[in-house]
Amino acid sequence: MLFSELPLANPLQRAIRAVGYEQPTPIQERSIPSLLEGKDLLGIAQTGTGKTAAFALPILQLLLDSGKFRAPKTCRALILLPTRELAIQVEECFKQYAQFTAISTACIFGGVSDVSQKRNLIRGVDVLVATPGRLLDLINQKAVSLKALEFFVLDEADRMLDMGFIHDIRKVVALLPQNRQNLFFSATMPDDITKLAATILRPNPVRVEVAPQSTPIERIHQELYRIDKRRKGALLKELLLAHPEMKKVLVFSRTKHGADKITRVLEKAGIKCAAIHGNKSQNRRQQALGNFKCEQIRVLVATDIAARGIDVDDVSHVFNYDLPDVPETFVHRIGRTARAGKDGIAISFCAPDEEQDLRAIEKLTRISIPEGDKAIYEKLPPQQKETPESEMRNARGRGFPRRDNSRGKQNQAKPGNKKERPQQNRPQNKPQNEKRPVPKSEGVQQANPQDQLGRRTIGKNRPGSRARKRMREAAEAARRAQGN
Numbered sequence: 001m002l003f004s005e006l007p008l009a010n011p012l013q014r015a016i017r018a019v020g021y022e023q024p025t026p027i028q029e030r031s032i033p034s035l036l037e038g039k040d041l042l043g044i045a046q047t048g049t050g051k052t053a054a055f056a057l058p059i060l061q062l063l064l065d066s067g068k069f070r071a072p073k074t075c076r077a078l079i080l081l082p083t084r085e086l087a088i089q090v091e092e093c094f095k096q097y098a099q100f101t102a103i104s105t106a107c108i109f110g111g112v113s114d115v116s117q118k119r120n121l122i123r124g125v126d127v128l129v130a131t132p133g134r135l136l137d138l139i140n141q142k143a144v145s146l147k148a149l150e151f152f153v154l155d156e157a158d159r160m161l162d163m164g165f166i167h168d169i170r171k172v173v174a175l176l177p178q179n180r181q182n183l184f185f186s187a188t189m190p191d192d193i194t195k196l197a198a199t200i201l202r203p204n205p206v207r208v209e210v211a212p213q214s215t216p217i218e219r220i221h222q223e224l225y226r227i228d229k230r231r232k233g234a235l236l237k238e239l240l241l242a243h244p245e246m247k248k249v250l251v252f253s254r255t256k257h258g259a260d261k262i263t264r265v266l267e268k269a270g271i272k273c274a275a276i277h278g279n280k281s282q283n284r285r286q287q288a289l290g291n292f293k294c295e296q297i298r299v300l301v302a303t304d305i306a307a308r309g310i311d312v313d314d315v316s317h318v319f320n321y322d323l324p325d326v327p328e329t330f331v332h333r334i335g336r337t338a339r340a341g342k343d344g345i346a347i348s349f350c351a352p353d354e355e356q357d358l359r360a361i362e363k364l365t366r367i368s369i370p371e372g373d374k375a376i377y378e379k380l381p382p383q384q385k386e387t388p389e390s391e392m393r394n395a396r397g398r399g400f401p402r403r404d405n406s407r408g409k410q411n412q413a414k415p416g417n418k419k420e421r422p423q424q425n426r427p428q429n430k431p432q433n434e435k436r437p438v439p440k441s442e443g444v445q446q447a448n449p450q451d452q453l454g455r456r457t458i459g460k461n462r463p464g465s466r467a468r469k470r471m472r473e474a475a476e477a478a479r480r481a482q483g484n
Contacts (some may be wrong), residue, residue, distance in 0.1 A: 059153070060098055073145055087130065152180050248317075259303055293313070315336050360450060
């Protein structure tokens, strides 16, 4: 089947030719006809299989066929996504497909000012691409309403649950009108996702599954390097320097701090790189991603915020600098390469405390990852002996107990410390209004340590201050008056 054979309007066919599409992918071929018939759809597909076009094209076609016009502060189609980057990418796809129509689009997400976003919603939009948090915020501000919604798309549903958006999703679903067409897409289908889909989709939805669940793309060649945490940076640097064919490299780190640390190591070696994670502003993240797409930088270091939906062409290598705790995340990470029918390479580093994660990944994917060239180890500095402090530091964030630094533990007496004074030598019940003796300096009248209300006054007039000087002058004048 070709795209020209699908029942799409001429403006959409023209846009499809403009973006260079000829033959639909399996999920597009199986989804578009069912969606054009108005059926609900449950789509299960690997990342990079063309899910966006699978739901965008039929939605645009149905919007054109309806002949309706958008109302102020409303939207006719809502696409809900987990991350800002993915939302921006999906909106760009809708704009490309609708470039020869009058259909309007808008994108709203958090992390930036909402002024321009609210301005775009005043006249209403046909297609609204949003992240859950900012959408609920603008709904509460009455900047947008979902009462006129006709199409609802929940994309990357499993990622939504991983990021803790389940409560926000339920709030959004409660605001949707009953008469709507629902599209539910997910790369994996665990029990929690199945239950969520049952609450959103109408009975007997069309189920489209184009690949076995959580199976990596077969065109990806994988390698594994077992190495301690302290030498991971050196290993990554040596591999990049030894292989100039690694021109477009995506490196995944578990933490934001780790991503910044990797960037510093590579920059010292003269490798152009940048990092994107949650602590970066939206402008800096978009700039780094744009520089990576146009190959102004060679390496993009990211946390799992970029593991899904970042559609960057020609990513040659993906590095799992830290193995993920969730095995399914590994599949989405390596899916950033080998896209659009091309081959790719995924390289993973495994520290001793990550062996359990490695076994879980190999069990899920049913693939035993082969080890890479061991000759590279000879170029690395010798392994340092781990101390109890470094082992505790490396274990943080991976479910291991932290060192107890609570106040009660710190205050416990240790061997060799000075003994505490016996409790019986301390005053137990000290009267509240008891006056402490104040030493009197010769020739100077002392201030009362308490006023009539029982409040302490000592310490307010410090020696050398102006008030203390006035007190001395007043005392001297009183003494001269008594002498006369």
